[in-house]
Amino acid sequence: MNKLLSRIQRVDSLLCVGLDPIGEDAQVAGRLAEVIEQTAAYAAAFKPNLAFFLSRENGVALLRDTIQRIPQDIPVILDGKFGDISNTADHYARFAYDVVGADAVTVNPYMGDDAIVPFLREGKMVFVLAKTSNKPTHSLQDMALTSGGVLSDQAARISGKLDEENGGVGLVVGATQSEAMARVRELCPTQWFLVPGVGAQGGDLAATLRAGLRPDGLGVLINSSRAIWQAADAGAAAQELMMQINEHRQVAKIDTVAQG
Numbered sequence: 001m002n003k004l005l006s007r008i009q010r011v012d013s014l015l016c017v018g019l020d021p022i023g024e025d026a027q028v029a030g031r032l033a034e035v036i037e038q039t040a041a042y043a044a045a046f047k048p049n050l051a052f053f054l055s056r057e058n059g060v061a062l063l064r065d066t067i068q069r070i071p072q073d074i075p076v077i078l079d080g081k082f083g084d085i086s087n088t089a090d091h092y093a094r095f096a097y098d099v100v101g102a103d104a105v106t107v108n109p110y111m112g113d114d115a116i117v118p119f120l121r122e123g124k125m126v127f128v129l130a131k132t133s134n135k136p137t138h139s140l141q142d143m144a145l146t147s148g149g150v151l152s153d154q155a156a157r158i159s160g161k162l163d164e165e166n167g168g169v170g171l172v173v174g175a176t177q178s179e180a181m182a183r184v185r186e187l188c189p190t191q192w193f194l195v196p197g198v199g200a201q202g203g204d205l206a207a208t209l210r211a212g213l214r215p216d217g218l219g220v221l222i223n224s225s226r227a228i229w230q231a232a233d234a235g236a237a238a239q240e241l242m243m244q245i246n247e248h249r250q251v252a253k254i255d256t257v258a259q260g
């Protein structure tokens with residue numbers, strides 16, 4: 001959390017650069033190096049997605065090299081959407097933190113809080129999936145609870161409780177879900193949200209930030225993967241998105257002041 005906060009302050013950015021490498025194995029290492037170099041100045045964090053590495057020969061080595069290439073002061077969120085019994089989760093945590101050197105992970109809360117706890121470590125952060133950006137035909141997250149609200153609210157509450165007890169726990173809320181974003185922000189007023197879904201998935205940046213930003217203009221990390229990776233100039237694409245985010249942060253701050 002400290003690493004994230006100092007990085008955000010240093011570059012005045014809430015942009016998370018997603019690293020979902022697509023393309024031939026032979027070209028991918030070079031493109032990863034290029035994207036990291038061109039976008040680092042605008043990145044509050046990087047988020048490599050594990051699937052895009054595991055689908056290649058020597059994917060774990062490529063992931064480790066990629067994380068090592070990222071400047072030390074920029075947090076790395078390994079997006080593995082891990083979620084298994086605690087004994088197994090402990091091994092995923094060792095992989096993420098000790099083998100490849102990530103600072104944070106994404107975790108699927110379907111199996112409950114004991115699937116999340118093994119990832120809680122001093123100096124590390126965990127982002128728990130709450131309301132994801134996809135729109136499935138058959139959704140679990142939208143299922144009504146007998147106690148009121150929907151299942152994704154329960155994921156938010158679990159993450160809130162773990163954050164209260166341990167610190168370092170945030171949530172994943174999709175940028176395509178601005179209504180849900182507002183509800184999750186009510187349930188979790190102080191936690192950090194990792195927000196994928198702008199760019200290629202068409203999420204509404206303005207609505208997302210209006211609903212998700214905390215009154216201090218922080219609390220949200222906006223991720224973009226394909227839109228940056230596929231850009232002719234990845235640095236320019238990252239800078240442009242960072243600036244758009246900052247404009248909305250200004251407006252949100254002005255609105256907050258106006259509302260008293």
Ligand SMILES: O=C(O)c1cc(=O)[nH]c(=O)n1[C@@H]1O[C@H](COP(=O)(O)O)[C@@H](O)[C@H]1O
Pocket residue numbers: 018020049079081106131132133134172173174196197198199200201223224225226227
């Ligand atoms: O946990 C995630 O990062 C995630 C959660 C979610 O709800 N939706 C979502 O798209 N993601 C990830 O965020 C990235 C989005 O990529 P783009 O749509 O290319 O920007 C991918 O790595 C997804 O796996």
